[in-house]
Amino acid sequence: MKAWQANIRTVTPYVPGEQPKGGNLIKLNTNENPYPPSPLVKKAIDEMDYDTFRKYPDPSSTVLTKALCEYYQMEEDEIFVGVGSDDVIAMSFLTFFNSEKPVLFPDVSYSFYQVWAELFHIPFETPVLNEHFLIRKEDYYKENGGIIFPNPNAPTGVFMPLSEVEDIIAHNQESVVIVDEAYIDFGGESAAGLIKKYENLLVVQTFSKSRSMAGMRIGFAMGNKELIRALNDVKYSYNSYTMNMPAQVLGAEAVKDDCYFRQTVEKIITTREKAKERLSELGFVFPDSMTNFIFASHKEKKAEDIYLALREKQIFVRYFKQPRLDNYLRITIGTDEEMEKLYDFLEKFL
């Protein structure tokens, strides 16, 4: 080995879901929204002046922050925006998790948490979910250097009642508790209302799922202004211009169209409830989902075989080849037409 090779940081990266190329495929593998973004977003792109790209974007993303403040009834110094919630959460790990004590997050949960912990050399412990895939709040009542969990959890889809989320926050007022609400708009209850009560709470959300803008990379955190200031200090020590101008402008437009947002989210919820019925009839079992996906296992057929057969037919779902998850499929809720094609195929195959 050469000397410089010994200095290379070695990490095991997060593996994103496949982005297959070509038309005529049904993509139910990365929890994207099957509907386009708001028409206001289209209008704003059509009217955008490309000459403005000469200039650096607003480093504090004011138009977007203002739109979010109005929508969520927060102050401007209580919101931090970033390049997808992955950026916001990575920045939060760097900012808030600086203890010798371990950070706690569930096993099973969003697999990126462990990747960031390893990248930033943050010690961590991962309490296991119970046999029904539920987070046991008592597992988070011990000494720690910070806590993060998704609610609803991913990839299980299970929502933890707000009273239990609050119990975890209340028991941990010495550390920062991050609630990753990537899927909260699909029926759960947000912890954002607790921000005034707990200064150690950070709530993170994204435009990638409920707001149909995964490709624009927009995420944000809401919390006490001291937490937000600390996040900004780290951001400005790293890269001032993280969010590009179109993302700022188009994100603000999306937030303004509440009517469209509610309609599309409602459609997905209706399709999901129907999917629960159909998948049960087809012999699948799954924890009750409050997200835009269902984490399902079949009573007889192996998940991997179903995954491969679907793939053959250009229907993509997510399969995790890892212990405890390897007999499950994570199926994103698509349009009704896409879901019908899925059921049709499964009916024949099973």
Ligand SMILES: *Cc1c(COP(=O)(O)O)cnc(C)c1O
């Ligand atoms: C999708 C997802 C994210 C990341 O979303 P981006 O905003 O697209 O970076 C974060 N956490 C969870 C649990 C997710 O499912």
